[in-house]
Amino acid sequence: MKETPVPYKPKDEIKKLQEKKLQQLIQYLNTHSPFYKKLFVQHSIDISAVKTLADLIKLPITTKDDLQTNNADFLCVDKHRIIEYTATSGTLGSPVSIALTENDLQRLAYNEYNAFITADGTAKDIYQLMLTLDRQFMAGIAYYSGIRKMGGKIIRVGPGVPALQWECIARYEPTIIVAVPSFILKLIQHAGQHHIDINSTSVKKAVCIGENIRNAGCSLNILGKKITEAWNIQLYSTYASTEMQTAFTECSAGKGGHLQPELIIVELLDENNKPVPAHTEGEVTITTLGVEGMPLLRYKTGDVCMYFDEPCSCGRNTLRLSPLLGRKKQMIKFKGTTLYPAALFDLLNEIEEVHDYVVEVSTNEVGLDEVLLYIHTADESAESYHRIRSYIQAKLRVSPFIHYVSEEAIKEIQFHEASRKPIKFIDKRK
Template sequence: MIPTIEQASLEEITHYQDEKLRYVLNYLNTHSTYYKRLFQREGVDLQRIHGVQDLPLLPTTSKEQLQQFNWDFLCVPEEEIVDFSTTSGTLGTPVVFGLTDADLERLAYNEMISFQRVGIKKGDRVQIMTTLDRRFMAGLAYFLGLRKIGAGILRIGAGIPQMQWDSIQQFKPKFLVVVPSFLLKMIAYAEEHNIDYNSSSVKVAICIGENLRTAELQDNQLAKRIQEKWNIALYSTYASTEMSSAFTECEAFAGGHQHPALIITEILDDNDHPVPDGQLGELVVTTLGIEAMPLLRYKTGDMVRRHAGPCTCGRNSYRIGPVEGRKQQMIKYKGTTLFPPAMFDVLASYTAIEHYQIEISSTAVGTDDIRILISSKQQNSALLKEIKDSFQAKLRVIPNVEFEREEILISRIYNPLSRKPIYLVDKRE
C-alpha cells in the first residue's frame, strides 16, 4: 500500500509540507530551549515563514550543536521518554535521542511503509541480521515496523554465519535485513558447508549501512559480487538516528523514496545554497511529527544527490541517491578530492581481499595521507600492484596498500565496543 501523500502531485506535497513546517516552528518556539534561544539570538521572525520555500531564512543546526547542547533540544518532560537511543559516534561524541510513546509509533510507521515498499506483507518471515541492542535505534525500528505489518520476525542479530544459516534452514524466511558485505560471508560459509543458498527460502535482502549503487544509480561492485553468486533482490535503505526516517528503494532501484509526511529535506552546497537536482550536496533535514527531539534544518554531513520526477512505482515523492561520503570525511590526496565509499567500491571488486581497513592521517605538512591494510591468502606484490593500478584508473590516486594479518584486521574491524564494522579510521585532527 502506497501512502496517499506519496502519490499526490508535487504541488499537493509542497502544500502539505508547508502546513507541517509551520506547526513544527511553533512547536519548537514553545517547547525547545535550544530553538527558542536560537530564534531569539538570530532575530528569526516566524511570521515570515510561510512554507518550505522560506527555509533559507532559518538557521541550520549542526552535529556539534547537538553534542554541545544535547538536552536543550528536548521538548517534553523527561518522564515522558520511554526509549533512549544514541547515535553511533562515528564522527564524535554520541548524541542521545529520547523518544516518547508517540515517537515510537511514528518510528514503527516509518519502517512499516519502508518495508511494504520492498514487498513485505503480513505473514512473511523476516530475519533481522543487525544489531538490536546497545541503544541502536535502527534495530528497534525494524522490529516495530515488522510488528506493525504483522510479519514473522527472527531476531538473530549481527554476525555468525552458522547461526544465520541455521535459522534460515529452520524457519525459512523470505527476507533478510542485513549489512550487504556480510552476505559475502554468508555465501562463503554456505559454499564451505555445501549449503545450496540459491535454493534457500531467501529471495530479498534489505541492505543497510553500505552502498549498493553508484552515483549514477547503477549496481556498484559490492552489489555485483553478491548477485553474481546469489540470485536475490537487493534493496538499499538509508536512515539515521537524527532523522528517525528512512529512504528505501522501490522495485525501480532508482534511489530511496522520501516520506513527505515524516521529513523535509534540502540538498545544500558549502555555502548553504540549494544545488540542482542530480548534483552532489549535503543532506539537510527537518523532521516532522516528532514530539521529544525534533530537528530544524539539521545538517547530516551526508553527501547525496536528489532525483526528482515521477517514479515507475507510482510515487511522486523524490528520491535520494546513495551516500557518496560524509562531509567531515572528505579526503584531499595529492590534488584529488575523494570520499571513502569510492575507495570501498574499488576494494569490493577484489575477491582476493578478505578484509580491509582504510586509515586516513595527516602528514607533517598538513596534507592527507591514505594507508590501506588488507588481508588475503594471495600475499604477493602482483596483487598489491593490481590494486594500486585499479585505484589510479578509477580514482586517479595511488594510496599506500599493505598486507596485514587476518586476525589483527578482524579485531580492528569488528570492535566489540562498536555497533558497526569499522572500515575507516580517521586519525586527522
C-alpha cells in the first residue's frame, strides 16, 4: 500500500514529524556546528528542554549578519565532504556561501521534485529553463535536479534572448516554462512584434520565480494579469531562498506557497521575535530539516510575508505563505511615506508606457531616503513623461526623481557581470 505523502497527512501527524526532526537537528547542531555550540552556551540553552514547535521560542534567533560574519562556523562537516559551493545573490548585503554535501544535493532534488509536483508537473512534461544554471545559483541546479528526479524532460536555454526562447519552444514543444515573470512579458512583446501566435504553442504553464505575480491576498497583481491576459497559461508562484534550501510553491488553487513540512519549519515573527497569527505580516524565520552541510536554526530571512492556515482545495494540510510583501532592509521612508520596492514595482507595472525600470534608493545630504526611478518608455515625448510623472505622484502622493533612459541603458543598469537575474532595486543608502 502506497504511503500518504507528508503534506496530505493529518496536521497532528505532520506536527509530530516536525518535532522529531527538530530534536534531531538540535542534537546535530550541538555536536557539529561551531556557531550553534557557542550560541547555546552563550544563552545557557538546555537543548533537552526543546521538544515541541512551541518550544522554539526558547531558542535565540540567527540573523543574516551572523551568517555573513561567521560564515565558516556554520559548516557542520569536513570540507572533503562538500560537493558543491553555492552562494546567495547578495540582495541584502554581501553574498553568503552555502556548502552542500551529497545528501544535501539529494535533499535539494527532492525539494524541487515536491515543488514541481505541487505545481501539477508530471513525468510527461517538458520544462524550458529560462534561468542561469551557473554563477553558484542554487535554484538553477535545484530545478534541473528536481525535474530529473520526476522523470520530466529539460531544455536548458538560460536567461534572456527572447528569439532563442521562441525558437526552442517551436522546436522542442515544452509544456512548462520556468522564468522570471517580467521576462515572460518580454517574451509576449517579442511574440507580438514577430507575429507568433503564443496561444497555439505547446506551453500551458509557467513556474514563476524571483518576482511576485500576486497581491497580498493572492489575487493576480498587475504583472500576473498582463501575462494571463495575453497568454492563456496557468501561472504558479514560488518563494525560496538559498539559505533555506527549500521552496514554497503554489498548487493550482493559487492561495499561497505550500510548506514542505519534512524539509523546513517556518515561523513568522514580529519586531520582538514573537510569533504572529495567520493573515498578519511577520518576518519569515526558518529552521531547516535534514540539511547536513550548513543547517540553520530560527534564521530570520529578512523577508516579510503572511501565512494562511485554512484548508486548501488541493487536500494538502500544510501552512501556506503569502507572496513576498517586502524585505526588512529594503523598506524605504520617503517624504513621510513608508514604501517597499514591491509596491513601486506594482505601480510601474500598471503603466502601459513603461517598458522597463529600476528603482534606486540613496541617502540625501540630510540623511533621509531619496528615491530615483530609471524608466525606459515606449513613447519618449514630453507628454508621455508628464503623464507618467503625474500618475506616479497621484498614486504615491509623493514625487520621486525620474530619469528616462534608453533600452540599452536600462539593460546596463539591470545586468552587471555577476548578476543572475535582472536587478530591479539598487540600495545605495549609507
